[in-house]
Every structure is written in structure tokens, then in C-alpha cells.
Amino acid sequence: MGWRRSLLGGGCWLLGTGLGFPLIDKWNNGKWSNWLETRSIQITKTCVIWSLRFPFPRLKNWCKAHRHALRQLGQLGSIFGVLTCCMIMMGLVLSGIVMYLVCIACVITRSFFWRMDAVELAQRFPLISYFRSFLESIANYFLTPLLRWLYLGSVAPFWFLGLLGLLVTLCVHELGHAVIAFAEGIAVERMGIFLCFFIPGMFVTLEESLMDLNTKSRLRIFCAGFWFNIILCLLSLIILVLFLPLMVSPMFKQQIAVSGITPTAERDKLTSLFSVGDELHSINNKEIRRLKDINEAIRSLVLEETSFGICFNKDNMNDTEWFRPFHACCPGLVEDNVDQDMELSEWNCFVQYSFWNTDYPNAVCISDRWLQTQALALGSCPEEIQNNVSYFIPYNGKGGRLMALKRWIPREKVFEQTLLVATTPESLVDSIQWTEYVPRITRPHWLYLLVVKWNPIGIIENLLRLIVLLSAVIGMSNMAPVWRMDGEDIFYWIIYYFFPSGSSRSERIRNKILLVCFTVLFLSSGPLWLFVLVG
Known part of the structure; x- marks a missing residue:
């Protein structure tokens, strides 16, 4: 039932933003869109976007005052960002090879891959069987303990904690881009939030002089969101494991x-x-x-x-x-x-x-x-x-x-x-x-029951666990060589740096084709891993 509701909700969203609003706006001679523009709101075919001028004017002066330290921090983040992008590229290439072998297995056996017997799979397709064993080992030794550690219980609605953790993670991600951009002397024009199929997202708009910077400065800005997410993940983990138990133990x-x-x-x-x-x-x-x-x-x-x-x-x-x-x-x-x-x-x-x-x-x-x-x-x-x-x-x-x-x-x-x-x-x-x-104190009893029912420490603990997970996932996903992600610019830099060539039209077309292939592999890798594990 969950996937049916998701499809129904996505279809209603697409009809509303892509068909319903344009028709109503056209019928009113564009009055609705003009009224929304005066409030910095824009509705596209799939998204609702709200943008405003960067709301932290003092941050620019602070970043300029600490420019040297922030640039060193950004330089370290760019190194880890490029390495992460390279590892994700190798993982996507491996997923593409396995996907090709899975398709061959389905054609040869004339059946769905995940319904094949494990013995038959090992005999006829040993490479896929080894890959499946590798994924099962990862799930047993890493994913299963991680999911047990991330068990949220029922202290608060999952959607509420998930939305709050996602907003915190996205704010830190975009704030990282803004901080390093200010340190590099690039102004942040606007900051905004958008909804795409009920999924929230955030963005910052930098001035066009960004492209005039040298390669190292651009890499620092592109990798800043990823690096700030990793820092947030580590800080949340330290607070969760060390400081939270020490702070609450007296009470x-x-x-x-x-x-x-x-x-x-x-x-x-x-x-x-x-x-x-x-x-x-x-x-x-x-x-x-x-x-x-x-x-x-x-x-x-x-x-x-x-x-x-x-x-x-x-x-x-x-x-x-x-x-x-x-x-x-x-x-x-x-x-x-x-x-x-x-x-x-x-x-x-x-x-x-x-x-x-x-x-x-x-x-x-x-x-x-x-x-x-x-x-x-x-x-x-x-x-x-x-x-x-x-x-x-x-x-x-x-x-x-x-x-x-x-x-x-x-x-x-x-x-x-x-x-x-x-x-x-x-x-x-x-x-x-x-x-x-x-x-520790049970009197007055009504206050004791109120604290037990509300469970504030449990809510904070579960929120920190979600932030740890979301920060790592969002940060690393943004380094993937995927269209419209930070990894897109990192991917182009890797191609031009390791495979130098002219700026001819054919080379640009080749790079865009590679980007499209990596994007398709990234979107299909999740179902592939799931089918291999289930199979």
C-alpha cells in the first residue's frame, strides 16, 4: 500500500504543478503567477520554489575575517570530495557491469533474476553469485547493526523527526557552500527552499564571477556542502555517544x-x-x-x-x-x-x-x-x-x-x-x-509522568541518529556524478584533469553522454542491490 500511495501522491503533485496551476493561471491572465512572484514564489512543472535574499548579512564579514582558516578547511574538504566522487564512479561502473550480467541471466533463464535458485545461480553465473555474497556480507556486518542502532522506536512520529533532520542537514549543506563562497570572495545572491514531489530541498545562488575563479577555489566551493555534511555527521555522532549521556546522567x-x-x-x-x-x-x-x-x-x-x-x-x-x-x-x-x-x-x-x-x-x-x-x-x-x-x-x-x-x-x-x-x-x-x-525524581508524580510520556531525551537522541544518517547519505550522494548535483562539476574536472583534450564540440558531447550514463546507473543502483540481495 505504501508504494501505491506514493505513486498516487506523485501523480496528484504532477497534475497540480504541471497542468492544474498553469491552466488556472492562464485563465486568470497570469495574475496568480505575478502575485506569487511578488512574494518570491515560483511554481514550475514539478517544483514549488521559494527564494529570498541571503538572510545573514554579518556572515559575509565573519567569513572574510577568517578567510585563511576557512580556505584551509575547504581545501581539505575538496580532497575528500574528489576521492569520494572517484569511489562512487568506480562503484557505479561495477553496478553497471553487474546490471548487464543480470539482464543476460534473465534472458537466458527466461525468468526474473530474483526468483532463481541459489545453487543454479552459483553454477551458471558465478560472478553474480560472488557479487551477491559480497552484498550479503555488507548487509550482515554493516547494514544490519546500523539499522538496529538507528531504531527509532515510537517516541515521536517518524515523519516529524525525518523532516526536522532533513531540514537541519540541508541548511548545513547550503550554509557550507555559502561560507566557503564568502571566503573565496564570491557573493551569495539568493537562498531558497523548494518542494519536488513533496520532498524538500534547498539551494543557494552564487554570482556569475564564480566561473572566473581558479580550479582549486571552485573545487573548494563545490565540495563545501559535502564537507559540512560530513562534519555535521561527526559532530552529531560525538554528541550522541559522548556528551549526551554525560549531560543527562545527573537528572x-x-x-x-x-x-x-x-x-x-x-x-x-x-x-x-x-x-x-x-x-x-x-x-x-x-x-x-x-x-x-x-x-x-x-x-x-x-x-x-x-x-x-x-x-x-x-x-x-x-x-x-x-x-x-x-x-x-x-x-x-x-x-x-x-x-x-x-x-x-x-x-x-x-x-x-x-x-x-x-x-x-x-x-x-x-x-x-x-x-x-x-x-x-x-x-x-x-x-x-x-x-x-x-x-x-x-x-x-x-x-x-x-x-x-x-x-x-x-x-x-x-x-x-x-x-x-x-x-x-x-x-x-x-x-x-x-x-x-x-x-531520577518521581515527585510530583504528574511531572514524572509528563516527562516519561514526552520523553525529551529520547526525541533528541533519535533526532541526532537521523542527522548522522541523513548527513552521511546526502553529503556522499551529492558527490555522485549525477546531473544537477555537486558531483557534476567534480566529474567534469576529473575528466578534464585526467583525460586532457581540446574543448571541441565532440568532447563536450562525450562528457555529457558519460554524465547521463552515470546518472542512469545511480538511479538504478538502488533497485539492483535490492534485487541481488532478495534474489
Whole structure:
């Protein structure tokens, strides 16, 4: 549904800017476009552009005063920018070769490439198979940990944080061009923002004397946006890793607490234990400090065969309020069919595998209410209660996992230990919103709840993570040899520097054809890598 909405939104945008507005403006004899021009707004076939004069007049004087340091900074950025452009060019050439081989594979096999069997792919197309293995290695060792680190949770809407992070990144990018241009003595005429298919962008317009500068000065200006994005990425990473924990540690403690619960989660037996502000300290005796600890605990519950159970006293079997025969909730243990006249969701099946004494059953149905008053046992009973009437009995139910939760209730200032069978342990992550920064002061309670719900430190942390990602991606993408990007000018300089030739018309046409080829490869490399990985 996401791609359909994107296509629908893009089509509506194109109809509005390319057809709707021109027709309405023509019908009004151009009054609308003239009115927008008086407010520095322009609507083209695909974009809405708003530009204004550069709003920081004092910045020019500051850049002139620090001209030498800024030029040295820009020189370092131009070196890294040219190297980045060269690496992207080599990567695009490799993508083009693989794309050609993929097309051949599709023609030969008469099928979609990503539906081919892995063994057949390795036998008939070993080069593509090696490339696919290389991409899978990158995904396993780099992309997967990166995506886990960039997990945003649900402290704020993703679109809001994404838009805010994108605006910060774009502002720094264009500000970099302006700062280095001022340091080189080039004036910035206008600065603007535009929307293209609902995607925001920014630009600065430099005076035409830019082309009169020497090559080094132009390279410094062209690479300034990329270099400032890389600096922003590094600064955000340093703040995120070093300074943010140091600044918040006096006021906040690193502990998992509930910041919100989805309405559908109220009927769930597991999530109904929690209220906003409750802290989760352990799951099955494993300490919980961060959200990843919850994910690891749930993963071990679902995937690993760990023997969790309770220490059961056989004398308790006489209490029919809490215990019932195993026929009621342990289907498959006996061949006879017994009518189940009780609510199975309130009873849990425990089976003691190693004890087959016929004097008392080796399985029992235990009520949820009694189970919540017990302690979790792992593998065996504690030594102090081992006797002839007590034995370890693991949970063998098919409807969930045995979980022991230790919670801190700030309103009552007490710890609560609860043992229950959770049918959906994943609801701890899917239905509950968590914050990893909890105020150290819990009074007044309403202020404590407000800070936990708002989660300001979590919002700042996730915003910094997005800025790290967006700065790196936007900065490096702008160095790609693609039309209308900063890398276009770097590409032309590389061609003229390493392959010097005359300025004939044929040479210019050749360079433009190469630029078009790199642009097509850049736009198609993303789907190519995705298909190779999926295949």
C-alpha cells in the first residue's frame, strides 16, 4: 500500500504543478503567477520554489575575517570530495557491469533474476553469485547493526523527526557552500527552499564571477556542502555517544519505563500489568536496561529451548480452586477425550517429564491467579526447598511462554514480581512504548509522568541518529556524478584533469553522454542491490 500511495501522491503533485496551476493561471491572465512572484514564489512543472535574499548579512564579514582558516578547511574538504566522487564512479561502473550480467541471466533463464535458485545461480553465473555474497556480507556486518542502532522506536512520529533532520542537514549543506563562497570572495545572491514531489530541498545562488575563479577555489566551493555534511555527521555522532549521556546522567537514569500503551493492548494479559511510568527491571532474572535487552529476552524465550518452570508441592493438588487435572488443559497427553468446561485461558499446563510415579500425576493445570504468587525456577528447585514432596515442573503449554517480570511501581514505591504465561511475548515491544531515560525524581508524580510520556531525551537522541544518517547519505550522494548535483562539476574536472583534450564540440558531447550514463546507473543502483540481495 505504501508504494501505491506514493505513486498516487506523485501523480496528484504532477497534475497540480504541471497542468492544474498553469491552466488556472492562464485563465486568470497570469495574475496568480505575478502575485506569487511578488512574494518570491515560483511554481514550475514539478517544483514549488521559494527564494529570498541571503538572510545573514554579518556572515559575509565573519567569513572574510577568517578567510585563511576557512580556505584551509575547504581545501581539505575538496580532497575528500574528489576521492569520494572517484569511489562512487568506480562503484557505479561495477553496478553497471553487474546490471548487464543480470539482464543476460534473465534472458537466458527466461525468468526474473530474483526468483532463481541459489545453487543454479552459483553454477551458471558465478560472478553474480560472488557479487551477491559480497552484498550479503555488507548487509550482515554493516547494514544490519546500523539499522538496529538507528531504531527509532515510537517516541515521536517518524515523519516529524525525518523532516526536522532533513531540514537541519540541508541548511548545513547550503550554509557550507555559502561560507566557503564568502571566503573565496564570491557573493551569495539568493537562498531558497523548494518542494519536488513533496520532498524538500534547498539551494543557494552564487554570482556569475564564480566561473572566473581558479580550479582549486571552485573545487573548494563545490565540495563545501559535502564537507559540512560530513562534519555535521561527526559532530552529531560525538554528541550522541559522548556528551549526551554525560549531560543527562545527573537528572535521568538509564532504565526502561513505559511511556505509552496502545489501546488494543489493554485486553492482553501481559500488557495489562503495566501502566505509564512503570519501570521494567528484569525478565526471567535477566536485567533490563535498554530496549535491545527486551528484544534479546523475547528472542531467547521464543527461539531457545530454556527450561523455565516452578517448584511444585504435590500436597497442593488437594486445592481444587487453583489446580485441576491435566486433562483439562494439556491436550495430547492422554488418549481419552475429556469435556473441557473451564475457560482454558485461565489455566496453564505444566508437565514434569522425568517423574513418572503413578501415585500422583506428572502433569497439572495451574490457575493464573495462583501462578502470579510464585517465583520462577530455572532447571531445578533451589537447594533450600528440595525435599520429597517438592519437585521442579516446567511449563509445557502450547499457548505461550512462562515469564517472570520484575517491575518498579513509582506511585507506590514498591517492586512487584509477577509470574505468568504470556501468549504473545512480542506485545512488550509491539504494544508498549518505552523510554530509556527515566527521571531520577518521581515527585510530583504528574511531572514524572509528563516527562516519561514526552520523553525529551529520547526525541533528541533519535533526532541526532537521523542527522548522522541523513548527513552521511546526502553529503556522499551529492558527490555522485549525477546531473544537477555537486558531483557534476567534480566529474567534469576529473575528466578534464585526467583525460586532457581540446574543448571541441565532440568532447563536450562525450562528457555529457558519460554524465547521463552515470546518472542512469545511480538511479538504478538502488533497485539492483535490492534485487541481488532478495534474489
